Amino acid sequence: MKLSLCAIVKNEEKNLPKCLLSVKELIDEIVILDTGSSDRTVEVAKSFGAKLSHFQWCNDFAVARNEALNYVETEWVLVLDADEVLEPKIIPQIKQAIKNPDYLVINLLRQEIGARQSPYSLISRLFRRHPAVRFSRPYHAIIDDSVNQLLQQENHWQIVSLPEVAILHYGYQQTAIASQDKYNRAQKIMEGYLANNPDDAYICNKLGALYLQINRLASGIELLQRGLKSPEIEPAVTYELHYHLGNAWIEQQDFNQAALHYQNAIAQPILPQLKLGAYNNLGSLLKTAGQLEMAKKAYQTALKIDPNFALGYYNLGITLKTRGQMDEAIACYQKAIQLEPNYAQAYQNLGVALLKIGQVAASLKAFEKAIALFSSQNPPEAERLQNSLEKMGLFSPKSSRLRQELFD
Structure with missing residues (x-):
């Protein structure tokens, strides 16, 4: 062939x-x-x-x-x-x-x-x-x-x-998204199609998700809910409709509705790899609600599906740290960094965990790496972290680097 x-x-x-x-x-x-x-x-x-x-x-x-x-x-x-x-x-x-x-x-x-x-x-x-x-x-x-x-x-x-x-x-x-102005182009084209196909589940899903990205929450929720009412929907589209509605309800601070939509998304008969976002977000909701064991299981399920899911390791690390399991948390942060070397948040949380178990030198090296990465990715966060470390006496404002004597 x-x-x-x-x-x-x-x-x-x-x-x-x-x-x-x-x-x-x-x-x-x-x-x-x-x-x-x-x-x-x-x-x-x-x-x-x-x-x-x-x-x-x-x-x-x-x-x-x-x-x-x-x-x-x-x-x-x-x-x-x-x-x-x-x-x-x-x-x-x-x-x-x-x-x-x-x-x-x-x-x-x-x-x-x-x-x-x-x-x-x-x-x-x-x-x-x-x-x-x-x-x-x-x-x-x-x-x-x-x-x-x-x-x-x-x-x-x-x-x-x-x-x-x-x-x-x-x-x-x-x-790539910024350089090609994809959001504006996509919105214009999809809105034109929606005008002639107002109940099309596929377009309701794609345009509804785009509305959420540009902070048009009410319009996004309306379209996503409309999509779910369509008589015939492919399981993959049903998954995305529920997944995006879960994200929308988080923005609206309605965590119960968000959890229900993530659970409905996970229930769809699609490839497990496609469900990572729902498992991860459900885990985050459970973690916020204090249901740490259930959150841990959600993240572990995601990592079983994809052992290279860096965000899953990061969130599992946070859950384990909250449970007081510092060594396990540190291992998760290190795995996230191994998979994604420029993961500033993982370096920052690794620094916190190491500091809690008394590994000051290693902690400060992690914080220093986090600040360096944040400086290019998110400068305000780099400044916030640096100021926090200065207040703790762990950072030298004059030299703008960690105190060398703490590494001795």
Whole structure:
């Protein structure tokens, strides 16, 4: 079976080479649709032997993706964005899966690099080239609508999911979001679609979540609740609706409602990796309520699902510290730092825990690292921590560094 990479791009000269290099051992054809690049994107695509076409952007991702599909000639299609790369370990599994004559769609697990809270998503980006399989929705374009319609007519097809991480996505890093003004663009496109599809659960979920991010809480809650009333909702969408409502009710200080929504999210029949955010936030609610044993179990469940979940180790460390289990807490903070070396909060809490057991020199080194990281990530927090240490007599304001004699 032959497979094409299919991508729409604009001004992606920096990201595109990594994307294309990541699939070179898998794909037989590269199809690139450029939507108006003014940098070297076109030259980069040509250097990889891509079949290149041009398209005038119309503010609709589905239309652009479908245009790109028109140029594909292979049996299978892998759709990636320029800020995504394929995980090499997944290539043998993909090669084996596309040999199955009954598979129509192979869902892929994507890791959201820089998304500390919910680091995974499941996306339908690997599928058989079929005239009925097309993208819909102008933003967060998906093939799911057309696939569901096709299955009603040709019910022999199967949809499967690969449980291992297949795609690394760098587009949710804060610098990328800020530079591309993604929030404003997404809001405009999705609001236009919502006007004609007011009860669509998928768009209610995506736009409702965006409203929460830009502090339009009332509008976000209304949309998310509306989405849950839709008659037919995919479990993954149901999970996200409950998860985002849990976040919204935390902002509204209604912790009981938040906990109920996180529990409903966890109950959905989806891949465990997708539930990390709900387990983590439920654990935080339980910790705040003083139910430390239950909070501990929630975090441990998240870490059993994903042993590389740095935020889970950090929060478990806080829970253990509150329970007085300092050695265990220190081990959790150290594991979080090992997984995420620039984790300023983990260094700060590690410093607190070490100080409590009398390891002053090690504690101050952790605090010094936390201040250095906060200085670039969150300067007010760096100043607050430094002032607190000065008041405790642990920091030298004249030298702006920890007192060397405390390390002797």
